[in-house]
Amino acid sequence: MSKVSFFDRRIVEYFLKITSAISATLSLFVLFVDIPGEFKHPFGWIFLALLVLIYLGIWIWSNRLNKIDINVEGSDVTIKVGDIFQQPGLKVIAFNEYFDTQVDNQIISEHSLNGIFIKNYLDVPVSALDQHIENYAFDSSEILEKNLARKQGKKVRFQVGTICVYKGYLLTSFSKFDANNMARLTMQEYLEFLINFWDKVNKVYAQQSVSTPIFGSGITRIQGHKNISDEDLLKIMLWTFRISEMRFKYPARLTVVIHKDKIDKINLLDIKSVKNGV
Numbered sequence: 001m002s003k004v005s006f007f008d009r010r011i012v013e014y015f016l017k018i019t020s021a022i023s024a025t026l027s028l029f030v031l032f033v034d035i036p037g038e039f040k041h042p043f044g045w046i047f048l049a050l051l052v053l054i055y056l057g058i059w060i061w062s063n064r065l066n067k068i069d070i071n072v073e074g075s076d077v078t079i080k081v082g083d084i085f086q087q088p089g090l091k092v093i094a095f096n097e098y099f100d101t102q103v104d105n106q107i108i109s110e111h112s113l114n115g116i117f118i119k120n121y122l123d124v125p126v127s128a129l130d131q132h133i134e135n136y137a138f139d140s141s142e143i144l145e146k147n148l149a150r151k152q153g154k155k156v157r158f159q160v161g162t163i164c165v166y167k168g169y170l171l172t173s174f175s176k177f178d179a180n181n182m183a184r185l186t187m188q189e190y191l192e193f194l195i196n197f198w199d200k201v202n203k204v205y206a207q208q209s210v211s212t213p214i215f216g217s218g219i220t221r222i223q224g225h226k227n228i229s230d231e232d233l234l235k236i237m238l239w240t241f242r243i244s245e246m247r248f249k250y251p252a253r254l255t256v257v258i259h260k261d262k263i264d265k266i267n268l269l270d271i272k273s274v275k276n277g278v
Contacts, residue, residue, distance in 0.1 A: 003264070003266070003267040003269075006059055008059075010062075010269060010273050011055070011058050011059055015055050019054070026047075065268045065272075066263055067080035067081065067268075068080070068268045068271065070272060072238060072254075075241075075247050075248040075253070075254060076250065076253040077238070077254045077255075077256070078255045078256070079255075079256045079258065080256075080258065081257075081259075081260050082257045083257070084113070085116075085121055087209075087257060090165075090168060090170050090210045091168060091210075092170045092210065092212040093169055093172070094113060094172055094175070095114050096108075096174065097144075097159075097160060098150075098155070098158070098173075099154060101126050101133075103115045106152070106181055107152060107153050107181050112218055113218060114171075129166065130154075132164075133164050133171070136164045138164070141159070142159045142162040143156060143158060144158060145157050153181070158173040160174060160176065160185075160189060160193040160197075161174075161194070161200055162200065163200040170204065172200070174193055174215060185216070185223070190215075190222055193215070194215070195240055195244060197215075198241055198244035198245075199244060199245065201246055202244070202245060202246040202247075207248075207252050208252055209252045211254075211255040212255070212256055212257070213256075213257055214230050214234050214256060215233065216228075216233045217233055217259075217262060229265060230265055230266055231267060231270075231271075235271065237256065
């Protein structure tokens, strides 16, 4: 199933803009060049076929669109398919509310983004990262409690949206864990995370570009919204970014990186066509 319908209003509008330009050019052409009568009929059919091909091309391009640039309240934002680890600037890695680093497919899945970061991209022993997090200068308000009853993983629980800067990465406490170490969030907590997160980014980004994944598109469960789409999550991210005080100063920009397996379910034309992406 295509993401963009064949007769989508935006495709029609884009097509009309192109045909208007072509028509204007042809009008100027025939003012100075006389087309012989025997060629006028086939020329008309050729022109009609060309218009059909142009429309098909626009429709195919819309469904295969994998990168857009938008402006959100003065900040340049890129949304694209890619590998977050290959992006310039600061890269955001979502952890749980304890900043756990135990990749055992119970606390952290080896297939999750922070599992891949720890196993494949961490350039020091995990114990060194643990020490860095433990010694990091968090605000006292960001540390919620020491959960001594927790059987596995770390004991210190952080406010969602808290950021720990580690070299070229922004490690952020995203998902809450239940008693069975299942990652979950309510929609209210998801919004709380995003609002806190943009506020923290504003304090630490130091005019560097920042790349994030679509938060919540992995294994984290948003209670009461099990069928929420990645496109909806992306729109929520852009909306909270717009209403936050976070603004990237040129040439710094925000990049939201979409996994290649997810792009077939996200209509970037829809996001690009709306002011501020939402």
